[in-house]
Amino acid sequence: MRVALRYLWSFAAFGLAFGTLYYLFTEEWVGSVALWFLGVAPAIVALWWRRHGPSAAVRTSDDAEASPASSEGESLGSFPAGTAWPLFLVLGVIVTGASLVYGLLLLPVGATLITWAIVGLARESRG
Amino acid sequence: MSLTTERRHPVPSPADRPHGGPVAWLTTTDHKKIGLLYCVTAFTFFLIGGALAGAMRAELAGTGNQLVGPQAYNTLFTVHGIIMIFLFVAPFGVGLANYLVPLQIGAPDMAFPRLNAMSYWFFVGGGVLVLLSSFATDAGGVATGWYLYPPLSGPRYSPGVGPDLLILGLALIAISTLMSGVNVITTTFLMRAPGMTMWRLPLFTWNAVVTALLGLVAFPPAMAAFVLLLFDRRLGGQAFDPLGGGDPIVYQHLFWFLGHPEVYILILPFFGVITEIIPVCSRKRLFGYTGFVLATLAIGALSTGVWAHHMFTTGVVDNPFFSAMSFAIAVPTGVKFFNWIGTMWGGRLSFRVSMLFSIGFLLNFLIGGVTGVMLASPPLDFQLSDSYFLVSHFHYTIMGGSVFGIFAAIYFWWPKAFGYRLSERLGRGVFAFLFIGFNLTFWPQFVVGLRGMPRRIVDYAPGLGWETPNLVSSLGVVVLSLGVLVFLVDVVTARRRRTPAGDDPWGGHSLEWATTSPPPEHNFTALPRIRSERPAFDMRHPEVSPSSPPMERS
Numbered sequence: 001m002r003v004a005l006r007y008l009w010s011f012a013a014f015g016l017a018f019g020t021l022y023y024l025f026t027e028e029w030v031g032s033v034a035l036w037f038l039g040v041a042p043a044i045v046a047l048w049w050r051r052h053g054p055s056a057a058v059r060t061s062d063d064a065e066a067s068p069a070s071s072e073g074e075s076l077g078s079f080p081a082g083t084a085w086p087l088f089l090v091l092g093v094i095v096t097g098a099s100l101v102y103g104l105l106l107l108p109v110g111a112t113l114i115t116w117a118i119v120g121l122a123r124e125s126r127g
Numbered sequence: 128m129s130l131t132t133e134r135r136h137p138v139p140s141p142a143d144r145p146h147g148g149p150v151a152w153l154t155t156t157d158h159k160k161i162g163l164l165y166c167v168t169a170f171t172f173f174l175i176g177g178a179l180a181g182a183m184r185a186e187l188a189g190t191g192n193q194l195v196g197p198q199a200y201n202t203l204f205t206v207h208g209i210i211m212i213f214l215f216v217a218p219f220g221v222g223l224a225n226y227l228v229p230l231q232i233g234a235p236d237m238a239f240p241r242l243n244a245m246s247y248w249f250f251v252g253g254g255v256l257v258l259l260s261s262f263a264t265d266a267g268g269v270a271t272g273w274y275l276y277p278p279l280s281g282p283r284y285s286p287g288v289g290p291d292l293l294i295l296g297l298a299l300i301a302i303s304t305l306m307s308g309v310n311v312i313t314t315t316f317l318m319r320a321p322g323m324t325m326w327r328l329p330l331f332t333w334n335a336v337v338t339a340l341l342g343l344v345a346f347p348p349a350m351a352a353f354v355l356l357l358f359d360r361r362l363g364g365q366a367f368d369p370l371g372g373g374d375p376i377v378y379q380h381l382f383w384f385l386g387h388p389e390v391y392i393l394i395l396p397f398f399g400v401i402t403e404i405i406p407v408c409s410r411k412r413l414f415g416y417t418g419f420v421l422a423t424l425a426i427g428a429l430s431t432g433v434w435a436h437h438m439f440t441t442g443v444v445d446n447p448f449f450s451a452m453s454f455a456i457a458v459p460t461g462v463k464f465f466n467w468i469g470t471m472w473g474g475r476l477s478f479r480v481s482m483l484f485s486i487g488f489l490l491n492f493l494i495g496g497v498t499g500v501m502l503a504s505p506p507l508d509f510q511l512s513d514s515y516f517l518v519s520h521f522h523y524t525i526m527g528g529s530v531f532g533i534f535a536a537i538y539f540w541w542p543k544a545f546g547y548r549l550s551e552r553l554g555r556g557v558f559a560f561l562f563i564g565f566n567l568t569f570w571p572q573f574v575v576g577l578r579g580m581p582r583r584i585v586d587y588a589p590g591l592g593w594e595t596p597n598l599v600s601s602l603g604v605v606v607l608s609l610g611v612l613v614f615l616v617d618v619v620t621a622r623r624r625r626t627p628a629g630d631d632p633w634g635g636h637s638l639e640w641a642t643t644s645p646p647p648e649h650n651f652t653a654l655p656r657i658r659s660e661r662p663a664f665d666m667r668h669p670e671v672s673p674s675s676p677p678m679e680r681s
Contacts, residue, residue, distance in 0.1 A: 030380040061319035086245035
């Protein structure tokens with residue numbers, strides 16, 4: 001965890017410092033805001049991680065001396081066998097987007113597909 | 128370590144398992160299959176984009192209109208650019224990252240397998256919309272150039288649904304990139320095998336991580352620009368319409384905040400590819416691992432500060448700042464060249480096809496890089512900005528670099544993915560055709576560019592010294608096409624022959640070479656101890672490695 005947090009803080013510092021430097025040089029707002037957000041976004045993730053993330057203990061992956069046996073019992077999570085819901089979700093997004101182009105009549109169809117796919121994905125991930 | 132696989136039905140025996148059926152492929156969440164789907168789909172788009180390039184070169188082979196009219200030509204270069212950038216090179220890199228990152232770090236899969244499948248299908252959906260926007264509209268295809276600058280792409284000058292569908296397609300591709308970026312970063316930070324510290328990560332994985340970060344950084348502003356453009360077109364918005372108080376320059380800022388990091392999104396994965404290949408084929412450790420990683424991070428960081436060198440000629444950006452940043456980014460790229468040359472220096476080189484493509488990459492990319500430094504100088508850029516010189520520079524970087532990297536990757540990791548080899552003999556033919564064809568096509572474009580030929584013209588007058596270079600360039604495309612044809616023949620014949628490759632045909636260094644070819648479900652039955660950035664090499668050569676027992680059960 002420490003390693004990931006260290007990288008996140010580094011990215012945040014870089015974005016904020018570079019955005020400020022860019023603003024001081026150019027006084028141009030679009031780029032400055034984009035660069036500041038480059039710093040703000042990882043800072044938000046890092047803050048969240050500090051408060052709610054897993055413990056700050058050193059992971060076996062960050063321990064140069066660890067062996068495969070060191071991670072015995074450590075769970076990597078679960079891996080789904082297969083899913084068709086992403087296909088329906090993308091179909092729903094396309095139809096919803098197309099409603100902006102071809103007419104709002106398509107919107108209910110797209111919204112239904114998206115809802116159906118999200119519910120399907122949620123139910124499937126709960127097993 | 129333990130993992131769980133969600134199974135909704137009793138597990139059939141391995142012999143009965145329908146791994147190869149179309150439904151299994153379409154619903155897969157296995158990172159290897161998704162990686163291969165990405166690569167095959169992207170390569171299909173390459174064939175379509177290449178055919179469009181062939182049509183353009185046929186038109187430009189001589190003076191006078193041969194094949195297409197001006198509007199159709201505009202559509203050709205617009206769609207060619209979008210396909211090659213967003214549907215071929217970048218997704219091929221994502222496909223390789225999908226396939227290789229979990230294998231290289233000793234993980235059983237990506238961190239979010241469903242999200243991974245979703246990112247692939249969003250990419251496919253985006254690709255279909257891009258193709259529809261180009262060919263299936265009443266008002267003709269999009270003809271604005273790949274960067275969709277308003278006001279040309281606005282409702283006044285580009286009516287019809289083509290640009291709308293294109294914007295939607297690009298939005299889906301952006302979402303796909305964000306999803307795959309989150310997945311690659313999370314996987315790399317949280318699912319590395321014991322002992323696989325960040326400073327032992329394989330260089331391909333390092334480059335994939337920096338690429339994913341750049342995607343996360345660069346795509347949201349561009350997506351905002353696309354959505355605002357869609358509002359301008361469909362909902363009466365005026366964000367970029369000067370007549371309504373909007374500012375098209377803001378669009379250019381937002382677009383190029385994606386557009387320039389995108390160049391590094393296109394090239395970094397293939398820096399990673401050749402950095403895996405060159406040490407293996409030089410039978411040496413990579414020269415300067417730490418320097419290489421720092422150079423990769425520096426390129427990622429600096430690439431967020433060079434976007435407006437595409438806007439020098441607008442007159443409203445700070446040219447000295449962006450010029451200095453663009454010069455600066457050449458430094459870490461130069462460091463990488465020292466890494467590659469230092470690795471080959473004194474090595475026992477074996478000129479496998481993947482190594483030939485890697486060397487081709489170095490030569491072509493060097494020319495692309497040096498001409499890039501020339502274009503980073505505003506006085507030169509003002510002269511060359513809209514000329515064929517720029518077209519050639521860009522192609523030397525992306526086609527001479529990334530596409531050669533793609534072929535290097537295909538020849539290097541094909542045995543890992545399928546368990547059998549492609550032909551070295553045919554592969555050398557592919558390399559020869561592609562290298563000669565590529566340089567025949569694009570070197571003359573430097574010449575016509577310096578002679579003043581502007582880009583994006585369907586025809587040109589005789590007597591300007593442009594005919595011969597254009598003819599040579601068009602003949603080069605024929606040679607390039609032969610190279611692609613020989614490659615397809617190689618794939619078909621290798622599939623028929625299926626010469627077994629073994630698990631590690633090249634003496635590879637990174638962890639994927641420590642498992643079977645093709646790898647099993649969840650990748651490893653046993654992991655070696657990881658004591659350096661070359662765990663597979665350490666496993667095979669314990670006498671020179673810092674590792675004690677070579678294998679342990681996981």
